[in-house]
Structures are given as C-alpha cells and as structure tokens.
Amino acid sequence: MSLQRSPPTGSHLDLTKLRDFDSSQGITLRKKKSPECEITGFREELSNSLSSYRRDMSETLAAFKESMMASLKELLDQQSDKICKLCEDISDVKQHMSYLNKTTENMSCEINDIKLNITTLNKQIESTNMRVCTLEKELSEKNHVITSLSTQLGDREQQGRLNNLEIAGIPFKRSENLNTILNCIATKVGFIISPSDVDYIHRVRRYPRNDDNKKTILGRESSDIPNIIVRFTQRKRKSDMLAAARVRRGLTTADLGLDGASRPVFINDHLAPHNKILFGKARKLGKELHYKYIWSRDCKMFLRKSDTSKIIQISNEHDLNKI
Structure with missing residues (x-):
C-alpha cells in the first residue's frame, strides 16, 4: 500500500532550500532528499495529523458527550416529572380504592341489614296475611250474622205492619x-x-x-x-x-x-222502608222486561210475566236476578 504525501496542514515552503528555479518553464527544482529524511518527515507529518485528528475527535466526542448528557438529563427530567405525576396518580387511585373498599364494606353491611329486614318483613307479612285471612273469615261470618239479623229485624218490622x-x-x-x-x-x-x-x-x-x-x-x-x-x-x-x-x-x-x-x-x-225500596226496584225492572203482573200481598212482593208463566216472589236483592 503506497501512501501519497501531502503537505502538512499549516506548513510553509522553505524557498531557500530550492536549488534552482526555472522561471521560463514555471518549474521549481527541489533538491532530492534521502529516504531516511523522507520517512522522518512522513512520520512527523503523520504524527502531527494524528494529533490533530485526535484533538478534533476528542473535541467532537466531548461536544457529543456534552450534548448527549444534556439530552439525557432533559429526558430524565421529563421522565422524572412523568414518574412523579404517575406516583401522584397512583396515590390518588389508592385513596379512591381505599374509599371504594370502605364504601363497598358499608354497602355490604347495609345490604345484609336490608336482607335481614326483608326477612323480618316477610315473616311479618306472612303473619299479617294469616291474621287478615282469619279476620276476613270472621268478618264474613259476622256479615252473614248481620245479614241474618237484619233480615230478621226487617221481617219483624214488616210483620208489625201486616195489619196496616x-x-x-x-x-x-x-x-x-x-x-x-x-x-x-x-x-x-x-x-x-x-x-x-x-x-x-x-x-x-x-x-x-x-x-x-x-x-x-x-x-x-x-x-x-x-x-x-x-x-x-x-x-x-x-x-x-x-x-x-x-x-x-x-x-x-x-x-x-x-x-x-x-x-x-x-x-x-x-211496606217497611227496605221493602219499599226493593219493591220499587222490582217494579222498575219488571216494567223494563215487560212483566204483566207486579203486585204485593200480605206485604210480600210478586211478579208474573204472563198468565201462564211462573210466579216469582221477591224477598231480597238476590231475588231480582230471577226476573
């Protein structure tokens, strides 16, 4: 591998060393050096070039290092801010989770209380329903008794008017x-x-x-x-x-x-008042249905639709359904 020589950076030609100069041809004639001198000069020039290159590389690496350190520091600062914010967010999330856990526990307790209350209410409702059924049965029996007594009272009241x-x-x-x-x-x-x-x-x-x-x-x-x-x-x-x-x-x-x-x-x-009302309803209904005969005898009410039809006796409201 041959190396081309180049003049060292910043070197100056020594014109005094030139033996002769042909101005007519524009050629400078140099004195031929010996190989040892050329190698020595080449080494010096190479050493100078390497020193310059090292110096330039050192400066470039220092600048690159400084730039990278600045960028890395800026990146680390940004990451640090993000990490701090993330830590704050995590802390807030932990607080919210703690609050949610407490709320969930409270809700769980309340739900258990509600379940207990519902169970108690269901038992009370069942007991109330049984009481209501019993009361309804008793009320039905008493209503039957009241109806019977009312009928008896009405009959006695009407019986007292039979001669009137x-x-x-x-x-x-x-x-x-x-x-x-x-x-x-x-x-x-x-x-x-x-x-x-x-x-x-x-x-x-x-x-x-x-x-x-x-x-x-x-x-x-x-x-x-x-x-x-x-x-x-x-x-x-x-x-x-x-x-x-x-x-x-x-x-x-x-x-x-x-x-x-x-x-x-x-x-x-x-007629007693209740029988007057009943007779009025029977007369109205009988006329609407074209009954031919509507009458009372011995304070008893009767209807007959035609001469050949069956006689209907009206004693209470239910008998109106027979018309």
Whole structure:
C-alpha cells in the first residue's frame, strides 16, 4: 500500500532550500532528499495529523458527550416529572380504592341489614296475611250474622205492619177527619167498615222513592205529602178492604169529594222502608222486561210475566236476578 504525501496542514515552503528555479518553464527544482529524511518527515507529518485528528475527535466526542448528557438529563427530567405525576396518580387511585373498599364494606353491611329486614318483613307479612285471612273469615261470618239479623229485624218490622194499609194521594188539611176520609174511601170501593175494625189511623211522611219525581199542583214533590196509615184490628179485614180497593181501580180525590184538583188515590200494603225500596226496584225492572203482573200481598212482593208463566216472589236483592 503506497501512501501519497501531502503537505502538512499549516506548513510553509522553505524557498531557500530550492536549488534552482526555472522561471521560463514555471518549474521549481527541489533538491532530492534521502529516504531516511523522507520517512522522518512522513512520520512527523503523520504524527502531527494524528494529533490533530485526535484533538478534533476528542473535541467532537466531548461536544457529543456534552450534548448527549444534556439530552439525557432533559429526558430524565421529563421522565422524572412523568414518574412523579404517575406516583401522584397512583396515590390518588389508592385513596379512591381505599374509599371504594370502605364504601363497598358499608354497602355490604347495609345490604345484609336490608336482607335481614326483608326477612323480618316477610315473616311479618306472612303473619299479617294469616291474621287478615282469619279476620276476613270472621268478618264474613259476622256479615252473614248481620245479614241474618237484619233480615230478621226487617221481617219483624214488616210483620208489625201486616195489619196496616197505606193510603197515598190524599191532600193534607189541618181540620181534616181521617176516619171520615177512611169511611168515604170504604164506601167508594164497596167495603163496609165498622169502628171496631180500626185500631188507629194517622198520617206519616211518605218514604221517598227513586222514581217519585212528579210535582204536585202546589209545586212540592209528592213524597212531601204525608200518607195515611190505617191499622186494622184483624188482618183479614185489612186484606178484604185492600182486595175491594184493587177491584175499584182509578179512585181519585174528586170521587171522595175533596177540594182541589183531582188526584189519583193509591191503597197498598204498608211496606217497611227496605221493602219499599226493593219493591220499587222490582217494579222498575219488571216494567223494563215487560212483566204483566207486579203486585204485593200480605206485604210480600210478586211478579208474573204472563198468565201462564211462573210466579216469582221477591224477598231480597238476590231475588231480582230471577226476573
């Protein structure tokens, strides 16, 4: 391997060493050196070049090292900041986890308490349901007893009116004589009545009915006119007069010679209030279903749709379903 010589950096030519110089040809003639001198010079130049190169490399490495250290320091600072922030975040997460753990424990305790309360409530509900069932059974039995007692009371109340007749439609006057009115009615219907037949006679306010909305000539409701109640000493005599009155239909106040506008007069059994309501419902339902006969006898209510159909007795609300 041959090495080309180059003049050392920063070296100066020594013109005094030139033997001759041909200016006409522009050639400098140098004195030929010996090989030992050339090797020595080459070594010096190489040593100088290596020293310069080492110095340059040392400076370059120092600069590179300084730059790398600065970059590394900056990177480490950034990483340190990130690590610090990450540590803070981890600390916050730990705190939150600790709070969540406590909250979970509290919730677990509360859930256990709720489960215990639910179990207790379920037992109470079961106990309450059993008590309710027992009370419902007792209430049903008592309602049955009350219904039975009410029926018995109603029957007794109605039984106390079996000898009574109720006369409606007679206008009220302060100076009236009810016995005279009764005798006049008996004469018109063809019934002979004696003083011994009547236990007592008096007026009583008529029990209002749902369909009783017609007005009198005085502008008052017909239910405002007190009816006349006649109690007979014998039930047969009452039944005989009621039968005679039903044969003589269309009786009015004009037929009785009473003052004022002519009004229809009605003679019926003296029904207890609950039976009046029941009879009113039976009459309304019977008319809607085109029943031909609707009547009462001895305070008992009956319906018959035609001459050949079966007679239906109405004793309570349930019997209305038979119509």
